[in-house]
Amino acid sequence: MKTRAQIYEREAAALLRDISMYQVLTEQQLLRLHPGKDDKVRNLLAYLVRQGRIWQDGPYYCAAPDSTGTVDWTLFAAVWVLADFIGQVEYHSIGDFPAKIIFFAEGEVYEIIYIAQGRETLVTQALKNSGEQPSRYLVIVDSAEQIGALQIPNVNGYCTVSLEGDVEYYRKE
Numbered sequence: 001m002k003t004r005a006q007i008y009e010r011e012a013a014a015l016l017r018d019i020s021m022y023q024v025l026t027e028q029q030l031l032r033l034h035p036g037k038d039d040k041v042r043n044l045l046a047y048l049v050r051q052g053r054i055w056q057d058g059p060y061y062c063a064a065p066d067s068t069g070t071v072d073w074t075l076f077a078a079v080w081v082l083a084d085f086i087g088q089v090e091y092h093s094i095g096d097f098p099a100k101i102i103f104f105a106e107g108e109v110y111e112i113i114y115i116a117q118g119r120e121t122l123v124t125q126a127l128k129n130s131g132e133q134p135s136r137y138l139v140i141v142d143s144a145e146q147i148g149a150l151q152i153p154n155v156n157g158y159c160t161v162s163l164e165g166d167v168e169y170y171r172k173e
Contacts, residue, residue: 032083
């Protein structure tokens with residue numbers, strides 16, 4: 001017979017991995033990254049906080065006690081986009097510039113990129129020089145008006161993300 005610890009071991013490890021990797025996440029983000037496991041996730045978050053393995057600062061679950069002071073809001077937004085695709089995601093991780101998150105889904109590599117207002121040219125140039133097998137891109141912008149200034153190959157979609165996690169998708173025509 002399995003103990004409670006053995007039953008929840010895999011889920012706890014997955015939560016710790018996500019929080020350690022992304023540094024600061026809300027309960028809602030964690031619930032969306034682990035669909036269909038709401039009660040388990042909530043129970044494990046409470047347990048991990050009591051054990052001192054993660055910290056809670058208001059609505060945020062953090063990898064370190066002072067993490068909320070240094071939140072990367074662009075990465076935070078990228079997690080919301082990742083959550084929209086989590087049903088197809090096989091693996092996800094932090095990306096290298098300009099990608100915030102890289103993930104594999106249905107045999108394809110996707111990168112979630114955040115382009116702040118005024119950084120369109122810099123990121124466009126960085127992505128034009130991508131390798132032989134470029135990724136598919138999901139591009140987060142500060143405003144939909146930026147989309148017209150972007151000339152990026154292999155873009156599957158553009159989006160804006162509110163701090164509350166509302167994602168609005170766009171396609172370039």
